[in-house]
Amino acid sequence: MPRHRLARAALLATVFVCAACGLVYELSLVTLGSYLIGDTAAQASITLSVMVCSMGVGALLAKPLRSRAAAAFVAVELALAVVGGLSVAALYASYAWLNIYTGTLVLASAVIGMLVGAEIPLLMELLQDIREQEAGSAVADLFAADYVGALLGGLAFPFLLLPVFGQIRGSLVVGVVNAIAGLALAFFFFRDTMTRGARHTLIAATVVVACGLTGSYLYADRFEATAQQALFAHPIVWQARTPYQQIVLTESFSPFATTDTRLYLNGGLQFSSVDEYRYHEALVHPVLAGPHRSVLVLGGGDGLALREILRYRDIAEVTLVELDPAMIELARTDDRLTDLNRRAFDDRRVTVVNADAFTWLRSAPGLFDAVIVDLPDPDQTSVAKLYSQEFYAMTANVLAPGARMVVQSGSPFFAPRSFWTIDATVRSAGLHTTPYHVDVPSFGDWGFVLASAGAAPAPSLRSPGPLRSLDEITLTAATVFPPDRRAVDPEVSTLMRPVILDLQRQEWR
Secondary structure: OOHHHHHHHHHHHHHHHHHHHHHHHHHHHHHHHHHHOOOHHHHHHHHHHHHHHHHHHHHHHOHHHHHHHHHHHHHHHHHHHHHHHHHHHHHHHHHHHOOOOHHHHHHHHHHHHHHHHHHHHHHHHHHHHHOOOOHHHHHHHHHHHHHHHHHHHHHHHHHHHHHHHHHHHHHHHHHHHHHHHHHHHHHHHOHHHOOHHHHHHHHHHHHHHHHHHHHHHHOHHHHHHHHHHHOOOOOEEEEEEOOOOEEEEEEEEOOOOOEEEEEEEOOEEEEEOOOHHHHHHHHHOOHHHOOOOEEEEEEOOOOHHHHHHOOOOOOOEEEEEEOOHHHHHHHHHOHHHHHHHOOHHHOOOEEEEEOOHHHHHHOOOOOEEEEEEEOOOOOOHHHHHHHOHHHHHHHHOOEEEEEEEEEEOOOOOOOHHHHHHHHHHHHHOOOEEEEEEEEEOOOEEEEEEEEEOOOOOOOOOOOOOOOOOOOHHHHHHHOOOOHHHOOOOOOOOOOOOOHHHHHHHHHOO
């Protein structure tokens, strides 16, 4: 193959690789934001809009560099390797130790965007140096390679980089690829266009970048563990990043030999072993005061609600739908959790289904006497659909005659608008509701919505007998809300208009 054709093929291959790297940087920032902040739509909008705008700025800034296109391109790729490769670690550190995220995200997106935007003008100049080509044809070639490369990056991130390397190391690996692509193109095919001084400077810079990225890769685990611990008050004893969420267990001991085991999902506290019984008694027993031969649990992968359900000997079957198999495996095997849930998953009456609750309800196999909705708070786009009118309507469709449903609904004290929106949304699905709240010290004042279908009036709160934290008097008081925490024109949250997501972001700042 003639040298000019080989050089042209190498340049288009470089465009392909650089486009893949650029998209991985974007997806890494969006994904980290969804893990740490929770609002996937907002994180994606900020990252993509800032990055695309900055790409235009970068393209303009690259115009004066076209006379030294090869050296400038290598410099841009080395800078992109550093900034893009370290972006996830820098954002994580900023969030963990400085409690700053959005400002750092905007800065990182802007710098990465400008560097990515500077690539195309420089590559266009190099392409024309190989062989003079009509502008429209050259642009078509470059953008074809660019867009196809973006496809590679978009597929490699979720299916290769994230599961194999993780967030931090995955970005570092891509940074190395970015640097190699730029260096290989310039030094193999455009070496003669650079001065001797420029070559030596770029080689020295490459050594520094390589050492920095390699060192960062080797210390990534230690850095992540240190940064992660900074987010939690108690020592981390177990953690994992699954395809669905980050799961963290912490444990602490008091001078009085009291153990406090806590579960966090994506940074949100799910329970403290010191007072989780208050939450789970309030969640489970009022709904089971009605018919309960067949029970459906949506969420509740820790098995603690299941423990309370299985106290009823006349329950024939319990179906638990949990998205994340890793959560079920942890609850089945970890001694800390099995001590708390009393090995509830080993009960022969329990059937576990690993599925998305929304999807599963569309083809649910039968009707249930009681439905317990024990899902994480709706602070992410993916979870907000589970607090929608459509979701509750599908849930109502699996209620047997006379059946009851309960929904964990957040704090009526800290997030009253969110709480009453959930109540209004459940009612909009044709159900009668009885809101109530109890005190859970780890959470504060926490609320639930008890619901029933059909022409029957709103369900009343009843207890099967004295519990550790509930009796008839306590349940009667639980339905009373102070004047400053009562409903005021709550909206209904739907799939197309998930107002619950905005309310969560506003009230839990």
